[in-house]
Amino acid sequence: MPAPPDPHHRVVASNRKALHEFHILDTLDVGIGLVGTEVKSIRGGQISIREAYVRAKKGELWLVGAHIPEYAFGNKQNHEPVRDRKLLARRREIDKWHKGAREQGITMIPLEVFFDRALVKVRIGLCKGKKLYDKRASTKEKQDKREMDRALKRRR
Numbered sequence: 001m002p003a004p005p006d007p008h009h010r011v012v013a014s015n016r017k018a019l020h021e022f023h024i025l026d027t028l029d030v031g032i033g034l035v036g037t038e039v040k041s042i043r044g045g046q047i048s049i050r051e052a053y054v055r056a057k058k059g060e061l062w063l064v065g066a067h068i069p070e071y072a073f074g075n076k077q078n079h080e081p082v083r084d085r086k087l088l089a090r091r092r093e094i095d096k097w098h099k100g101a102r103e104q105g106i107t108m109i110p111l112e113v114f115f116d117r118a119l120v121k122v123r124i125g126l127c128k129g130k131k132l133y134d135k136r137a138s139t140k141e142k143q144d145k146r147e148m149d150r151a152l153k154r155r156r
Contacts, residue, residue: 013047014112022127031088037071054108056098061087
């Protein structure tokens with residue numbers, strides 16, 4: 001029996017395309033540096049991480065290409081919709097992930113944005129791109145599993 005969902009963990013956006021396009025080697029939950037109107041937009045469920053990726057520069061992790069629309073009730077100090085946002089992690093984790101990302105074909109991609117109590121967090125993945133035959137194989141596995149479940153259900 002699966003564990004009950006955590007009431008303090010609310011997913012706002014997920015990158016399902018990344019699960020199809022990449023093998024996820026490792027994941028890490030990190031904080032994100034935001035301004036007030038960005039948090040209000042995210043609370044309303046308005047964030048897109050489909051084209052986003054994570055870059056390591058000068059010993060820091062940055063979320064690049066995430067789109068958070070302007071807050072509708074914001075004032076003249078509203079935020080830019082697309083800008084680089086700093087990710088908050090421990091030095092040891094940043095160094096480990098930067099080392100992993102320097103390998104050929106390895107990239108860091110945001111997998112989901114969620115609220116952990118009142119804090120906005122990002123789950124990033126260390127990913128390696130899938131080949132076309134890998135995508136076909138994973139699709140075939142999903143279909144086979146679905147057919148087995150249907151057969152077992154009919155059998156009962």
